[in-house]
Amino acid sequence: MVTARSHSHPRLRSMCPGPPARILPVQAARPAAETSRRFDRQLTIPGFGVSAQRRLSQATVLVAGAGGAGVGGVGGAAATYLAAAGVGRLILIHPGDLADPAVPGLIAEADIVVDARHNFPERYLINRLCVRAGVPLVVAAMNATEAYLMVVRPGEPCLRCVFPEGDPAWEPLGFPVLGAIAGTVGCLAATEALKVVGGFAEPAVGRLVHVDLWDVDLRTPRTRRDPACPDCGPGSTP
Ligand SMILES: [Zn+2]
Numbered sequence: 001m002v003t004a005r006s007h008s009h010p011r012l013r014s015m016c017p018g019p020p021a022r023i024l025p026v027q028a029a030r031p032a033a034e035t036s037r038r039f040d041r042q043l044t045i046p047g048f049g050v051s052a053q054r055r056l057s058q059a060t061v062l063v064a065g066a067g068g069a070g071v072g073g074v075g076g077a078a079a080t081y082l083a084a085a086g087v088g089r090l091i092l093i094h095p096g097d098l099a100d101p102a103v104p105g106l107i108a109e110a111d112i113v114v115d116a117r118h119n120f121p122e123r124y125l126i127n128r129l130c131v132r133a134g135v136p137l138v139v140a141a142m143n144a145t146e147a148y149l150m151v152v153r154p155g156e157p158c159l160r161c162v163f164p165e166g167d168p169a170w171e172p173l174g175f176p177v178l179g180a181i182a183g184t185v186g187c188l189a190a191t192e193a194l195k196v197v198g199g200f201a202e203p204a205v206g207r208l209v210h211v212d213l214w215d216v217d218l219r220t221p222r223t224r225r226d227p228a229c230p231d232c233g234p235g236s237t238p
Pocket residue numbers: 157158159160161162225226229230231232233
């Protein structure tokens with residue numbers, strides 16, 4: 001779990017509206033985590049190894065949208081499995097006022113951002129901040145039994161290139177949710193983030209991953225950059 005027992009280093013930061021951002025203790029990778037028996041099983045994954053584990057232990061991942069109590073929902077599941085894999089530092093923003101002036105700095109601190117916000121205006125803001133900071137972004141979303149996922153790296157199609165207008169049916173929380181689907185999407189998002197910061201396997205860059213678990217239909221169409229994209233195009237404002 002991400003909120004765990006005391007630790008000498010404040011490795012998890014949670015931002016909530018109203019009170020100042022709180023820094024919570026968290027069980028996390030210790031400096032020698034890559035050699036810990038805790039990770040024995042994943043260390044044997046072909047192409048993973050000690051070098052990937054070391055990169056995870058040194059990484060900072062920001063999760064934008066981590067559920068009411070830090071667990072549950074897409075972001076909560078993602079954060080749980082990022083911590084379980086040995087990510088060294090997690091920054092959780094929830095419910096969060098993304099207009100907080102600290103947010104751009106927190107994003108710039110991160111090696112990757114996982115976006116599980118439940119409305120398009122906030123997703124666009126996270127997308128724009130990541131593009132401007134050159135920070136990779138994992139976009140994860142769900143709707144009933146459907147899951148959507150994409151990995152945005154600098155120079156690749158961004159969220160706004162692929163979804164330029166959002167979906168009014170989303171607001172406020174206008175889409176149906178099955179918790180097991182949200183957890184599945186969160187685990188998929190965590191996997192993509194681990195691949196990027198750990199430097200193993202092939203992240204879903206330049207593709208939109210769409211899974212309908214109603215009949216377990218998986219599609220990964222290619223995405224394309226929009227040359228006029230207001231977030232990543234040449235006309236975007238810094
Ligand atoms: Zn774009």
